Amino acid sequence: MSMPQNISSRQHQILEQLRENRNGLSIDELAKLLQISRTAVQQQFVALESEGYIKKHTLTKTAGRPLTLYAITDKGINCFPKQYxxxxxxxxxxxxxxxxxxxxxxxxxxxxxxxxxxxxxxxxxxxxxxxxxxxxxxxxxxxxxxxxxxxxxxxxxxxxxxxxxxxxxxxxxxxxxxxxxxxxxxxxxxxxxxxxxxxxxxxxxxxxxxx
Structure with missing residues (x-):
């Protein structure tokens, strides 16, 4: 089983990073990991979130404003190849x-x-x-x-x-x-x-x- 055709190579990279970091990553963290702009990450998130591959949750920091993290969903995990x-x-x-x-x-x-x-x-x-x-x-x-x-x-x-x-x-x-x-x-x-x-x-x- 391969990745669904509606998932681009960049979105695949994002899902891979989120799969490796199950507690979630922020947009800034993903931009740094993939060496792309923050805007580029946000653009990919729109499609991934609408399809149910990722979800966001907000963590309250001890200091400063709350931080929004994005995590992969079960649907997102199931996109990756499996061998049964x-x-x-x-x-x-x-x-x-x-x-x-x-x-x-x-x-x-x-x-x-x-x-x-x-x-x-x-x-x-x-x-x-x-x-x-x-x-x-x-x-x-x-x-x-x-x-x-x-x-x-x-x-x-x-x-x-x-x-x-x-x-x-x-x-x-x-x-x-x-x-x-x-x-x-x-x-x-x-x-x-x-x-x-x-x-x-x-x-x-x-x-x-x-x-």
Whole structure:
């Protein structure tokens, strides 16, 4: 995972400094650390604060006027790259050794069902096309690059993901694909058929919604 595209290299530097100084830094301190003007720091702060990457708090000094410090938020910390794949692989491999392939597949389906249950409220009372739109938004938020298309005269019958957010894991544990199928079918209230799979060498992951 890389830095979000809306964060410039200068803003990245500011977040790095604030991550290293968790108690916060003043504008003057950041300007000195980065060797840029105070005005330049303030300009970057406007965007960072509006996006929720940083927050400010005021410290009362024993002498003189209160000092305003800026600190990085959890959202700001989450912008930095993370590597969870090795830990997920460790858990999945251990689980797969403990149970049979069918039980492992069933586990993925149950896991997807639990997640879908938590999101059901966003789909209540919506028509199928609206459900597909909502599902596309959720999958996009999860990191998928989604587009929908129609077949046989239908406006939306195909959901295509041009990336797989757990590609390496799915190559080793293809039962993970059952998670996607169960998740999608639960939220759409329709059977979903997988037409292609990147973990199996296809150029995308494509799903057909049966009506």
């Amino acid at each position: 794949a090795w830990f997920s692989e460790l858990i999945l491999s251990d689980l797969q050794e403990e149970i049979s392939p069918e039980r492992f597949k069933g586990y993925m389906q149950r896991l997807a069902g639990k997640l879908a249950k938590n999101l059901k409220g966003r789909f209540a009372g919506k028509k199928l096309d609206e459900r597909i739109d909502e599902l596309s938004k959720i999958m996009t938020d999860l990191g998928f690059q989604i587009k929908t298309a129609g077949e046989s005269g239908d406006d939306k019958e195909i959901i295509q993901a041009n990336n797989c957010i757990y590609h390496d894991l799915a190559q080793k544990h293809q039962e993970i694909c059952e998670f996607d199928l169960t998740f999608m079918s639960s939220l759409l209230d329709r059977e979903v058929e997988q037409l292609s799979c990147m973990a199996k060498g296809d150029c995308n992951c494509k799903f057909r919604i049966k009506k």
